[in-house]
Amino acid sequence: MKKDPFQYIFRFCCDPGFNDAEEIPALLRYVDEADIDDVAVFANVEEINTGHMSFDEQDVYLAMMRKISALLAEKGVTMSVNQWHSVMHADLGKTLRPEQNFRPMVDVEGNEAKLCVCPLCGEWQKYIARLYARYAELEPSILWVEDDFRLHNHEPLAWGGCFCDEHMKLYSARAGKPLTREEFLAGVLCPGEPHPYRKIWLDVSRETMLSAAGAIGQAVRAASKQAKVGLMSSAPHIHAAEGRDWHALLHTLAAGRPPVDRVHLPGYQENSPSNYLHGFNMVSMLTRAMLPSETEVYPELENFPFSLFSKSRRFTRFQLLSALPLDLAGITIDLYDLNGNGIVWEDGYQQMLHRTKPYLNALTRRGVFREERLGVRVLYSPCSSYTLHTREGSSMEELYPQEAFFAGLLPAMGVPYAYTGSPELTGQIVAASGQVLRNWDAGTLARLFANNFVILNGDAAWTLCEMGLGRLAGIESVRWLRQNDGGYAYEQVTNGKTYCGRKNARASAIVSCSDALDVTYAQGAQVNEYTALYDSFRRRTAHGQVVVDGRVLVYPFGNFESSVSIPPMLLNSMRQAVLHDVLRTAGAPFPLVCGAPYLEPYCFVRDGGLDVYLVNGSTDDADAVELAFSAGTAPESAEVWRSHVEQAAPQAAVCEAAGTGVRVPVDVPSMEAVLLRMPAPGAEGETPA
Numbered sequence: 001m002k003k004d005p006f007q008y009i010f011r012f013c014c015d016p017g018f019n020d021a022e023e024i025p026a027l028l029r030y031v032d033e034a035d036i037d038d039v040a041v042f043a044n045v046e047e048i049n050t051g052h053m054s055f056d057e058q059d060v061y062l063a064m065m066r067k068i069s070a071l072l073a074e075k076g077v078t079m080s081v082n083q084w085h086s087v088m089h090a091d092l093g094k095t096l097r098p099e100q101n102f103r104p105m106v107d108v109e110g111n112e113a114k115l116c117v118c119p120l121c122g123e124w125q126k127y128i129a130r131l132y133a134r135y136a137e138l139e140p141s142i143l144w145v146e147d148d149f150r151l152h153n154h155e156p157l158a159w160g161g162c163f164c165d166e167h168m169k170l171y172s173a174r175a176g177k178p179l180t181r182e183e184f185l186a187g188v189l190c191p192g193e194p195h196p197y198r199k200i201w202l203d204v205s206r207e208t209m210l211s212a213a214g215a216i217g218q219a220v221r222a223a224s225k226q227a228k229v230g231l232m233s234s235a236p237h238i239h240a241a242e243g244r245d246w247h248a249l250l251h252t253l254a255a256g257r258p259p260v261d262r263v264h265l266p267g268y269q270e271n272s273p274s275n276y277l278h279g280f281n282m283v284s285m286l287t288r289a290m291l292p293s294e295t296e297v298y299p300e301l302e303n304f305p306f307s308l309f310s311k312s313r314r315f316t317r318f319q320l321l322s323a324l325p326l327d328l329a330g331i332t333i334d335l336y337d338l339n340g341n342g343i344v345w346e347d348g349y350q351q352m353l354h355r356t357k358p359y360l361n362a363l364t365r366r367g368v369f370r371e372e373r374l375g376v377r378v379l380y381s382p383c384s385s386y387t388l389h390t391r392e393g394s395s396m397e398e399l400y401p402q403e404a405f406f407a408g409l410l411p412a413m414g415v416p417y418a419y420t421g422s423p424e425l426t427g428q429i430v431a432a433s434g435q436v437l438r439n440w441d442a443g444t445l446a447r448l449f450a451n452n453f454v455i456l457n458g459d460a461a462w463t464l465c466e467m468g469l470g471r472l473a474g475i476e477s478v479r480w481l482r483q484n485d486g487g488y489a490y491e492q493v494t495n496g497k498t499y500c501g502r503k504n505a506r507a508s509a510i511v512s513c514s515d516a517l518d519v520t521y522a523q524g525a526q527v528n529e530y531t532a533l534y535d536s537f538r539r540r541t542a543h544g545q546v547v548v549d550g551r552v553l554v555y556p557f558g559n560f561e562s563s564v565s566i567p568p569m570l571l572n573s574m575r576q577a578v579l580h581d582v583l584r585t586a587g588a589p590f591p592l593v594c595g596a597p598y599l600e601p602y603c604f605v606r607d608g609g610l611d612v613y614l615v616n617g618s619t620d621d622a623d624a625v626e627l628a629f630s631a632g633t634a635p636e637s638a639e640v641w642r643s644h645v646e647q648a649a650p651q652a653a654v655c656e657a658a659g660t661g662v663r664v665p666v667d668v669p670s671m672e673a674v675l676l677r678m679p680a681p682g683a684e685g686e687t688p689a
Helices: 020-033 055-073 122-136 165-175 181-188 196-223 236-240 246-254 273-290 313-322 349-365 405-412 442-451 458-466 573-585
Strands: 007-012 038-043 078-083 104-106 112-117 142-145 228-232 260-262 300-302 330-334 372-374 376-379 417-420 429-432 453-457 475-481 490-493 506-508 515-521 527-529 531-534 540-543 546-548 552-555 599-606 609-616 625-628 637-642 651-654 656-658 661-664 673-679
Touching: 007 020, 020 055, 020 349, 038 055, 038 142, 055 078, 055 122, 078 122, 122 142, 122 196, 142 196, 165 181, 165 196, 181 196, 196 228, 196 246, 228 246, 236 273, 246 260, 273 313, 273 405, 273 417, 300 313, 313 349, 349 637, 376 405, 405 417, 405 453, 405 599, 453 458, 458 475, 458 515, 490 573, 506 573, 515 540, 515 546
Parallel strands: 007 038, 007 330, 038 078, 078 142, 142 228, 228 260, 300 330, 376 417, 376 429, 429 453, 453 552
Antiparallel strands: 104 112, 372 599, 475 515, 490 506, 490 531, 527 546, 531 540, 546 552, 599 609, 609 673, 625 661, 637 651, 637 673, 656 661
16 A cells, blocks of 8 residues: 555545545545545535434445445555544534434533433444444544544533533532532532542543543454544643543554544634644644654644635645644645535645645654654643632633643744653753643652743742742742733833843733733842833833743743633744843753744754754745854754755755854745754764764
8 A cells, every 4th residue: 555654644525426426536536646645535524414324324435435445445545434423513403313312412501412412321332333333344544533522512512511410420429429510510610729529520521531432442443453543632721621531542442553643733714824833832732742652643634614715725735844743644634625515626735735745755754753852841731620720610611721821932932842741850941831830749849940940921930829839939929910900011121131132122011911920039039030010100010021040930921811822912022032041041952043933943852963843934934044052052064954945855054153053044935844954063074864
């Protein structure tokens, strides 16, 4: 079978009896023109979904899939199966059929779904297991489980479930008393220290989805020794609120084969490339960090609602290039209507896919993205919904962690990062946001602060103090200043340095900013203030960015409205320059991209050197790349792999001294990428591996 290093999996919608006679031959042509490696054939999808399909309906799709599989095999291309529903995404006006004795999902308000089912329902589990077993008999490459395999987001339900009678019995049994839904939810969302009901909710929810996954995984394995089971996953901060155990879930579905995941890419519709990269770093990259390391990852490239009006060819290419740091086996491609329209040749996606494939293959073949990541270590925990404190206790959304902030902010400012799920680090620069620090005990956190340079945003500093551990960061007390309440209007440099050519440089802190933490530092703490906050009357009102005892940066902004976006006011050249100054002073062992907003770096340690993959999320071209290095580590040369040249082959570049680092004379056009392979210090003249 055809096996490129980077696999294109084309998701194909065909409506049997309507357009199959035309679209199956079209598919075979498309496979050739777009360099497709695998075709995932949809069943009972989207607009032509009839609810939980009958086995007679499945027979029609099975017959079509057998035909397609045989034709693809002649080309050396594999076939996968994209069953579109498990629990069901939404009711959409449909109901369960009389013969489907499935238990409906019940939401937080007691509303009962008409079509979406409780994933713990035994009758449904037997049904979905048989459905997947029958597909598995075709020996497909991958059997996909869609992202409706979750507890949240099942319209018209409020938030999601499940609070059916059977689940309420489980919650009550673990609580040791009969519980009403209202009483149980009040405990789950209780403000402050998590109530015991929170753990009951998360544990039972986790076990519910593992039970359903086991039904699917075991049924597939009984029918096929080879077929893999892949999961489409949604935003990890939301999955945290339903207790997802990523490793257990993926392995349970895999049932002895390698785990497979279709990581969510945030741009269903085209938006600015810079905003797209915020979502990519805060959602897609966090998902990848939570998966078992051996997982085969094929992220979801989709342009819903499926035309050049929703996404251009160039933006689609940008998504392909920018996805590489996920360490991919390939990508799934969903470009055309799911209503039976078929392939739209005039859109020209096939030519773009063909032109981009050699670059994706070349970098994947070299294993660049499998190497150790280098950068600021951004802390996260998949268990944060167990530990975080709610403030109002009024909605399930309060269970969403906010730990990806620095993964969005840092690369936009030219700073590489890497997620880490453990604070047991030494000699690193570590960033904490949200309430992530609640996941570890005082001794563990003491070692974190003693052995590393730690960056805290306002939420993390507030959390540390609420835990009674403010002393670890030299903090005596904190209080929140609310955005736009008059307590501050701008941030001003106060350390006497010139940034961006300005003395006493200012950056706005109103309207599209955030709340800020007013910090009182402990007596005796060495406070190196970089900036302070001022009100509209030019009065200083609070510390701004401060380095404490040479080992902690307090970045005061927090209480963000979203887990997956960066307040626009926090992104500007002054704040970038201050951050770079702090990191260089802290001895950052990785390069920083100077200037060039949204020229986002991903750094990897390689035997004999360093790989820096740069993605340009600006709509401006970058004429050259300026990188700041710590003393004595700047390279003299680089091997350059451009995405925007005809041949996927390296070129040599001589680095020029510039500022605190080097200028690499390589252009990076908007929405393109460049890989710089640099030798280790003292290894100049050697050929990069």
